[in-house]
Amino acid sequence: MSKFYEKHAKKIIVLLVILNIAFFLGMLRIRFNTDFSLFRLENSKYEKILKELEKDFSTENQLNVLIEFDENPLSLDGIRKIKEYDKKLKSIDGIGKIISPVPDEIPFGFRKVNVENINEENFEIVKNFLEKLDIISQRYGKFYVIYYIFPTKRVVSKIDEVIDLPHYFAGSTYLQEKMYDYLLLIVFTLPPLAIVTIFLVFRWRLGGFRPTLFSVLPAGMGALWTLGIIGWTEREISILTILAPIFTIVMGSADGLHFVSHFMDNKENKDKFSALSETLKSTGFAMILTTITTVxxxxxxxxxxxxxxAQMGKFSAIGVAFAGIATWVFLPVVLLKSDIGVKKEDSKISRTFRNMIGKRAVFITILIVVVFFPGVYFLDREFYMLDIFKDYTQVKKNSDVVQKVAGITVPVFGYFKTENLLSAEFANKVLDFEKGLKAISFYDIMKNINEKIFGQEGYPDNVVRVRFLLNLLPPIYDNFVNLKIFSGRVLIFPEEINSKVLNEIEKKAPEDIKITGAPYIMKEMNDVIVPQQIKSLLLAVFLVFLIVFVRLKNLKESFFAILPISLTLIVMFGFMGIFGIKLSIITATMGSIVVGVGIDYAIHFIESYNYYLRLLRDKKRAIEKSFDVTSKPILANALGLSIGLSVLLLSPLKIHEYLVGLMWVSMISSAIFSLTLLPTLLFVANLKKNGV
Structure with a gap:
């Protein structure tokens, strides 16, 4: 095999250069997808309702802007300031409609007063009307008014330019816009940082710059090729698929480390051609097997x-496969063409693990499982949009201020269609539904106008009066009803975003009103994530067991191989429950990842054990030799993966921070079980192979 690489070295290098250029060009085609609908189920009933709503009202996206005043804005200058903001906001390209705290016109008797031309003569009329609407919120000695804006594209930065007073944003559109900025930061900073951190850890194991560089380059190329594939196919990267190149770097580097490490160990007493041949024999199948199980x-x-x-899983699988291919194609050529030194030193950490083999391994395993298992019962699956962002981010700070001052969170919608759109019967049904909720609808506006002009409490009791009042209403009502197709919506701001509150809103809604919104889409995902995650894990464990069994052809060894990852899964989910890490579609990915990656350590150990068992024909010596050659790369890999993924701590997204904790717990647990419990089981088991 080594002769093949020597003969075709130049062709392989040229091919790699061409591939890297092609995939780099593909990466340049990528655009960002910040739509939170990616947290939906495949056939989400709430998304279907949301699309109907969007069709009737152009957009379901909403942006809330809370403006802070030092003095009460219900003064002549204050109202003029608000109307000045109205004009500036309406002039921004991308703002479809706005609901101003101060309407352009207000009814006075049976006529309208133009507020845009407010002066000292009509100021009292306008002020008295606005005071009845209760548009001012007062907190902490400050005064606040709120705009409801329905944009058609990115407008936050433009709004920042036209509003010169302190202001705060909230709403689904704001979250999506900031997500775009955060994804841009992540994609251009974190993958390179992951490579650097893994490089430093691997250098500790390999001892030199060049061997370390060679070991991580295949993973780097795998990440580049993955981004290139995304660019040439989907052309979009999201909060989920952005993890694919990072996972590729972190996890795809494992084979590179094992290959270079074993090559350097074999080179101690062999020339580089013999060392390469020996490395391919002892670790070749293990590398193929670990790549397949991770995929x-x-x-x-x-x-x-x-x-x-599914898309994130697909691209991560492709990335890991690419890294494996690059390792097989690239590393042998480079190692033959380079002269790298050999580092020989004992490891205190490896010695510690060696001393744990035996009864101590069983005791430590039982202790770890007993500590973490109870946490499984405390798993929390209440995961919503604001849970994505860290507390220090501008998004979280803005949303907290808006919620405290105006009681507004991410909105949900009540959507309805009826030919009795203007009838008192249907209006009162909607108004009854709104009681106890912070909500805005056409019927609220009509009710307030009716009470101000006619002094009659509630919604008008006949359609004639409703149509009369429509002529006096400011044109904002078309944000809530579409009179042409007899549809309408209620804007609802839950006190809190959790399943209890959302269920209560939906339960309270009449049959005519369909509830929807991004929080409901995420709640729907939360409700099914646990049973589907269990199915996914069972499938992952079964596939890994099947792959390992096909290779080893030994039922007992195959069972031993999946035992460390099974215990690691218990530890991981227990850790989540104990430390309050919410189960989401992102943290749920860790279960399947742990199965695919954690099995690598067991595979490398068992493959090495079987190789040396055939050579030495002594079980104890085979285990000791296997431990010597695998412990250092396994530990370096576990640390490399954990430290490499730790760059996600720099991400502004809380969910990425959770992944770091889960990776540390999972990889360290898997390494402990694979290097202590697994050798113990192999030693005590009655494995009669090759006459042993």
Whole structure:
């Protein structure tokens, strides 16, 4: 095999250069998708309702802008200031409609007063009317008014330019716009940082710059090729698929480390051609097997009813496969053409793990499982949009201020269609539904106008009066009803976003009103994530067991191989429950990833054990030799993966921070079980192979 690489070295290098250029060009085609609908189920009933609503009202996206005044804005200058903001906001390209706290016209008797031309003569009329509307919120000695804006594209930065007073944003559109900025930051900073951190950890194991560089380059190329594939096919990258190149770097580097590490160990007493040949024999099948099992772990995510999660799993699987191919194609050529030194030193960490083999391994395993298992019962699946962002981010700070001052969170919608759109019967049904909720609808506006002009409490009791009042209403009502197709919507701001509150709103809604919105789409995902995650994990474990069994052809060894990852899964989910990490479609991916990646350590150990068992024909010596050659790369890999993924701590997204904690717990647990419990089981088991 080494002769093949020597003969075709130049052709392989040229091919790699061409591939890297092609995939780099593909990466330049990528655009960002910040739509939170990626958290939906494949056939989401709430998304279907949301699309109907969007069709009737052009957009379901909403942006709330809370403006802070030092003094009460219900003064002549204050109202003029608000109307000045109205003009500036309406002039911004991308703002479809706005609901101003101060309407352009207000009814006075049976005529309208133009507020845009407010002066000292009509100021009292306008002021008295606005005071009855209760448009001012007062907190902490400050005064606040709120705009409801319905944009058609990115407008936050433009709004920042025209509003010169302190202001705060909230709403689904704002979250999506900021997500775009955050994804831009992540994609251009974190993958390079992941490579650097993994490089430093691997250098600790390999001892030199060049061997370390060679070990991580295949993973780097795998990440580049993955981004290139995304660019040439989907052309979009989201909060989920952005993890694919990072996972590729972090997890795809494992084979590179093992290959270079084993090559350097073999080079101690062999020339580089013999060392390469020996490395391919002792670790070749293990590298192929670990790549396949990691790919299988990612592909198992496809059975979860989420297109975006399946896409992330698909591209992560492709990335890991690319890294494996690059390792097989690239590393042998470079190692033959380069002269790298050999680092020989004992590892205190490896010695510690060696001393744990035996009864201590069983005791430590039981202790770890007993500590973490109770946490499984405390898993929380209440995951919503604002849970994505860290507390220090501008998004979270803005949303907190808006919620405290105006009681507004991410909105949900009540959508309805009826030919009795203007009837008192249907209006009162909607108004009854709104009681106890912070909500805005056409019927609220009509009710307030009716009470101000006619002094009659409630919604007008006949359609003639309603149509009369429509002529006096400011044109904002068409944000809530579409008179042409007899449809309407209620804008609802839940006190909190959690399943209890959302269920209560939906339960309270009459049959005519369909409830929808991004929080309901995410709630729908939360409701099914646990059972589907269990199915995904069972599939991942089964696939890995099947792959390992096909290779080893030994039922007992195959069972031993999946035992460390099974225990690691218990530890991981227990850790989530104990530390309050919410189960979401992103953290749920870790289960399948742990199965695919954690099995690598067991595979490398068992493959090495079987190789040396055939050579030495002594079980104890085979285990000791296997431990010597695998412990350092396994530990370096576990640390490399954990430290490499730790760059996500720099991400402004809280969910990425959770992944770091889960990776540390999972990889360290898997390494402990694979290097202590697994050798113990192999030693005590009655494995009669090759006459042993």
């Amino acid at each position: 299988a772990g990612f592909l198992s995510l496809a059975i979860i009813d989420s297109e975006s999660l």
